[in-house]
Amino acid sequence: MESLAITVVGHDRPGIIAQTAEVLSEYGMNLEDSSMTLLRGHFAMTLICAGQAEPAMLDAALTAALDASLSVSVLAIPDEGDRPRIGSSYLVTVHGADRLGIVARLASTIAAAGGNITDLTTRLAGDLYVLLAEVDLPPAADVSALQTALAQASAELGVDTTLRPVENDEL
Amino acid sequence: MSLSRPTLPVGRVLEVVRAPHPVLSAPGPAVDPADPRVIQLCADLVATMRVSPGCVGLAAPQVGVAGQAFCVDVSSHPKTRTSHGLIVLLNAEVIEASQQGKGREGCMSVPDLTGDVKRAGRITVRGQLPGTGEPVVVSTDAFEARALQHEIDHCAGLLFLDRVSGAHAIYSRKVYLDPAATPPSPGC
Numbered sequence: 001m002e003s004l005a006i007t008v009v010g011h012d013r014p015g016i017i018a019q020t021a022e023v024l025s026e027y028g029m030n031l032e033d034s035s036m037t038l039l040r041g042h043f044a045m046t047l048i049c050a051g052q053a054e055p056a057m058l059d060a061a062l063t064a065a066l067d068a069s070l071s072v073s074v075l076a077i078p079d080e081g082d083r084p085r086i087g088s089s090y091l092v093t094v095h096g097a098d099r100l101g102i103v104a105r106l107a108s109t110i111a112a113a114g115g116n117i118t119d120l121t122t123r124l125a126g127d128l129y130v131l132l133a134e135v136d137l138p139p140a141a142d143v144s145a146l147q148t149a150l151a152q153a154s155a156e157l158g159v160d161t162t163l164r165p166v167e168n169d170e171l
Numbered sequence: 172m173s174l175s176r177p178t179l180p181v182g183r184v185l186e187v188v189r190a191p192h193p194v195l196s197a198p199g200p201a202v203d204p205a206d207p208r209v210i211q212l213c214a215d216l217v218a219t220m221r222v223s224p225g226c227v228g229l230a231a232p233q234v235g236v237a238g239q240a241f242c243v244d245v246s247s248h249p250k251t252r253t254s255h256g257l258i259v260l261l262n263a264e265v266i267e268a269s270q271q272g273k274g275r276e277g278c279m280s281v282p283d284l285t286g287d288v289k290r291a292g293r294i295t296v297r298g299q300l301p302g303t304g305e306p307v308v309v310s311t312d313a314f315e316a317r318a319l320q321h322e323i324d325h326c327a328g329l330l331f332l333d334r335v336s337g338a339h340a341i342y343s344r345k346v347y348l349d350p351a352a353t354p355p356s357p358g359c
Binding site for chain 2: 091093096097119120121125126127128129130132133134160162166167
């Protein structure tokens with residue numbers, strides 16, 4: 001079964017989600033996972049929907065419903081299902097002066113250790129660059145080696161980095 | 172428990188440094204409570220905290236000085252349960268901590284962001300008073316406990332950004348009126 005990946009990006013205003021969801025509902029599309037935020041003031045939303053709508057038709061309907069300041073894309077993607085996440089979750093926090101290549105260097109270091117970034121937020125606030133990444137590490141991963149590699153990369157970049165296990169309080 | 176302090180000299184209002192200033196990321200050394208410069212620094216921290224709207228605590232690195240000194244006063248904050256009024260402590264450390272809970276923190280040194288941080292809701296802190304160097308132990312809870320941990324972290328070169336609870340746990344600070352007319356008021 002295929003799903004549709006829908007992105008809407010552009011000028012923020014009240015009502016974008018309402019209009020998007022209304023069109024999806026008209027086309028019988030079931031809105032599954034979604035994520036929306038403001039990125040430097042821009043509206044940015046990604047949705048995964050299930051249903052039978054033709055991607056091109058849905059794209060046209062969304063584009064017509066939303067104004068020209070918003071860019072829409074609709075893409076058919078294979079269903080990934082619910083794959084169990086194996087291993088342990090860690091949170092990487094980085095802050096420091098903004099410069100080119102912080103994400104590239106640190107993400108490469110994480111990837112080289114077999115880490116998979118499952119959630120990422122970066123914020124530029126004045127001169128301060130902040131990166132928060134949740135990382136799944138496979139059971140065989142060498143956490144202390146990753147700690148050392150991140151510390152070395154951070155020293156070279158002039159930023160401060162921490163790597164901590166994500167705390168889950170099971171109730 | 173009494174936190175009676177020796178009288179501090181008149182404090183000067185200092186400029187608060189902002190991240191990514193390196194002094195905020197370096198662990199501060201222990202300070203000499205009898206050193207007149209340390210006593211003046213304490214007075215300056217209090218004076219700077221007092222003139223900063225919404226500020227409930229300030230640590231030495233935030234005024235550009237690497238050292239383990241800070242002040243806290245949560246007495247007029249609505250989230251406060253226990254309050255010791257003005258606390259000025261040197262070389263402080265947390266010796267007991269329990270009852271973890273999440274709360275949203277701001278910081279004058281990170282003025283544009285706030286973040287959700289898990290901290291102990293009951294703590295005991297040991298430190299020294301400026302001037303005499305008298306050792307004191309403070310046991311407290313709720314917002315005063317959070318403020319003390321935030322300031323002790325500053326003295327160790329840590330920001331709340333190092334302790335946020337998840338990839339989505341930071342937020343841009345909101346203002347309720349035109350930003351040009353209303354500068355953001357930091358939490359601590």
